[in-house]
Amino acid sequence: MNRKSQGLSLRKSIRPRESQVPSAVVPSSARRGFANRSILDTTRNSVGSGRISLYGQVNQKDPRVFNDDFIKRTFGRIRDFLIQQRLSAEIVPTTSKLTLKQFENIFKILFGFIEPAYIPPSGNQWIEQEVPILMDGLGYPHKVTKSMMQTVSSKPGPVVGILDYTLDVVTAVECDPVEAIRLMQKEDAVLQVETEELARISFMEGLSVNDSKLKAQVLDLTTRHKGILDEEDIRVERERIHNAKQEAETQLQYLEEQLAEQKGLDKQIEDLEEYLEQMESRHAHKETELEAMKAEKAKLAQQISDTEELIKQTKLVVDTQPISAEEIRSMRSQTTELEATRSSLASKMRAVESEYEAVSGSIRIAESELEMECGKIAQLRPGGSRVGPQSWSRDEMITCVKKADQSARLMNMINEEANLINAKIAECRRIAEDNQTFELNRRKKQQEVDYQKQDKEALDEKMKYFSARLDEKLKELLSQRQAVSNHETQIVLLDKEVEDLKAERKRQSSLLSVAEAKLHQQNKEDAAALKVLEIEKQKVERTIAADRVRMEQLATYYRESFAALNVDSVIKAVLQKLEVDPLRSFVSRFMDIERSEQLGSSCDPQVKSSLQ
Missing domain, CATH: 1.10.418.30 (Ncd80 complex, Ncd80 subunit)
Structure with missing residues (x-):
């Protein structure tokens, strides 16, 4: 080699x-x-x-x-x-x-x-x-x-x-x-040899180019060496290629629809990304608000702590004040008792005053009687209006002395009673002043206690207000936290959806690329197949034309050679020697055909067709 x-x-x-x-x-x-x-x-x-x-x-x-x-x-x-x-x-x-x-x-x-x-x-x-x-x-x-x-x-x-x-x-x-x-x-040697052998055999059999048997043999030969070249098979192959082309166009249309859907998905992805950006900005804003609320919460907690400290101090002041609650209650009971005593003293004072008025009236009556007696005595005095005891009798004197003693005793009693009344009045006045002073002190203490109660109530109201506001802020904080958590969950879901859409987009792109590659490969294969078929068709046509020319040349050569020889005597000698009936009949038939061709148009067409 x-x-x-x-x-x-x-x-x-x-x-x-x-x-x-x-x-x-x-x-x-x-x-x-x-x-x-x-x-x-x-x-x-x-x-x-x-x-x-x-x-x-x-x-x-x-x-x-x-x-x-x-x-x-x-x-x-x-x-x-x-x-x-x-x-x-x-x-x-x-x-x-x-x-x-x-x-x-x-x-x-x-x-x-x-x-x-x-x-x-x-x-x-x-x-x-x-x-x-x-x-x-x-x-x-x-x-x-x-x-x-x-x-x-x-x-x-x-x-x-x-x-x-x-x-x-x-x-x-x-x-x-x-x-x-x-x-x-x-490697055209095998095809060339078989083609020449087929041409020789067909020539020996007297087959024309349009003979169906020769066409079938040529088709079988080319099919074995070059593939399918029959027009019907080519038509079937073209139909297959046409169907494949339609299928490819359908696939292309499907891919275009998928591409449009992918564009829609891209648009949705862009919208979702824009929405995510908005959610992120809102999330940042909510974070800022949450920080502000935390600061406000800390401020409210400090205020609550200060308020609680003030309440503790107030309670401590209330607990450490000089008058306890028990003393206040005892003072209130004493005040009630003093009020009752005052009422009784007032009634007594009114009774003493009435008695004093009665004694004063008795004193005035006694004075008037004394003056009357003195006048009487004066009238009884001789020589004038002066009345002296010289003119009185013994009984009168005794009576007068008794009345004077009685008057003196009555005056002493009146004076003693008046002193007692004055003492009681002074005592009542002192008790009233003490009571008034106590009442003033009590009212001042009560006012202080009321002020402290009001302060405590105000602090309680303020505590309630701050507690309610703190509860509201806590609720709002919890709701905002829940909203932030919901937004985060939504963002996570959107991120997952975006990832899914991106994966779907990638998958669709890969499918589109694979389909385009398959379509491109199919188009290339179809084009190559059509090209090969066209080349094979041209080659077969040229081979058949060249072989036909060569066979015509050989036929001319054989006619000229046969014309120069005494073919009939030679054939008869050969047939007599071979004594083969089929071959004799074939040669006779061939010679008849040759004679008919030499006769040309002068031969009857029916005879010519019968010879053929």
């Missing part, structure tokens, strides 16, 4: 990798690749007949301009490809200069993607001998010479063009893998 067969026999497992085809856009340089090469461009020398094919590859001049821009651009593409494949790009030069070692390393890496199992031969000169063979096997449209390998440093352009074409082959192979193998290895 030579090096060429060794290098190309390993490529039977070639299959374009999905990671090596970054997009559906094929570079312009891919027009030189397998995807757009005609099948007739790769026909080899006929194995069966030893003749040269009419459709050979023509060596054309390379239209590319190998300047510094082209070299740098190619190096950049190679560098990007190696980075995409996660390989080191240090082997690619950063300038427009290239060495043979760098070319060898880059070529081995790129060709390794085409055939991973390929192992270059050992030695220092393998690149000069192997690269032309490999590039010819890859279908490089220009001739590769050893001088290109020898002048890499001085003229790197042609070698860089080889790398550019190899990179296109790696990244832009879009034909069917089986077709790629067939194109690269040029």
Whole structure:
């Protein structure tokens, strides 16, 4: 096995990798690749007949301009490809200069993607001998010479063009893998031999091009070697492709609906994020209000503490005052008793005054009687109005003395009674003054107690007010805390909902990407299938046309040869010698056909049809 067969026999497992085809856009340089090469461009020398094919590859001049821009651009593409494949790009030069070692390393890496199992031969000169063979096997449209390998440093352009074409082959192979193998290895020998054998047999049987049997044999041959090429099958395949296209369009519509729904979800996410921002601002505002309420609560607690301290001090003053509650109650009972005593003393005083008035009246009566008696005495005195005791008789004197004694005793009694009355009056006045002083002191103490009660009641009211306000503040604080907790719970739920929406959005995006990739891959496969079918159809048509021309030439040649020979005598001699009835009948039928064709239009059409 030579090096060429060794290098190309390993490529039977070639299959374009999905990671090596970054997009559906094929570079312009891919027009030189397998995807757009005609099948007739790769026909080899006929194995069966030893003749040269009419459709050979023509060596054309390379239209590319190998300047510094082209070299740098190619190096950049190679560098990007190696980075995409996660390989080191240090082997690619950063300038427009290239060495043979760098070319060898880059070529081995790129060709390794085409055939991973390929192992270059050992030695220092393998690149000069192997690269032309490999590039010819890859279908490089220009001739590769050893001088290109020898002048890499001085003229790197042609070698860089080889790398550019190899990179296109790696990244832009879009034909069917089986077709790629067939194109690269040029295995048309079996098909060519079977086609020529079929043409020979059909000619010997006298079948025309439009014969159904010949069509069936050609269809079977092409189906076995090239796949389905029947128009009905192609129509079915086109219907399948059309249905797949409609399904892809339906899937695309579904994806567009999903995209619209995703946009709606994005809008909802934006609204929720805006609402979350508002909730966060409100949460910050509520936190500020909560801090203010805490400060106010602390202030109210301090006021309550001060009020409680004031109450304690008031209670302490009340508890430590000189007049206790028991004394106040005893003073109140004493006051009641004094009031009763005062009332009794007033009644007694009124009785004494009435008695005093009666005694005063008695004294006035006694004085008037005394004056009357004195007047009488004066009248009884001789010589004048003065009345003296000289004129009195003894009885009168005794009577007068008795009356005087009685009057003196009565006056003493009256004076004593008046003194007693005055003493009682003074005592009553003193008691009344003491009572009044006590009443004043009591009223002052009562007023102080009332003031303290009022202060205590005011403090109690203030305590109740502060307690009620504190309860309200506590309730409001609890409600605000509950509201803050509810907001936090709502924020957590919204965060979870946003995460779910983001996950759903990510899932929808991944589904959309997968569907787009599938649709893109399906479109590529459909396009490749249509292209392969079109190429196969063209090839079959050209093969049939070429074989028909060749058969017509052979038929002409055979007619001319048969015309120069005495065919009837030869055939009869052969038949007599062979004595084969089927063959004799076939040859006779064939000779009749030949005679009818020579007669041409002069022959009756019914006879001609019967002969056929």
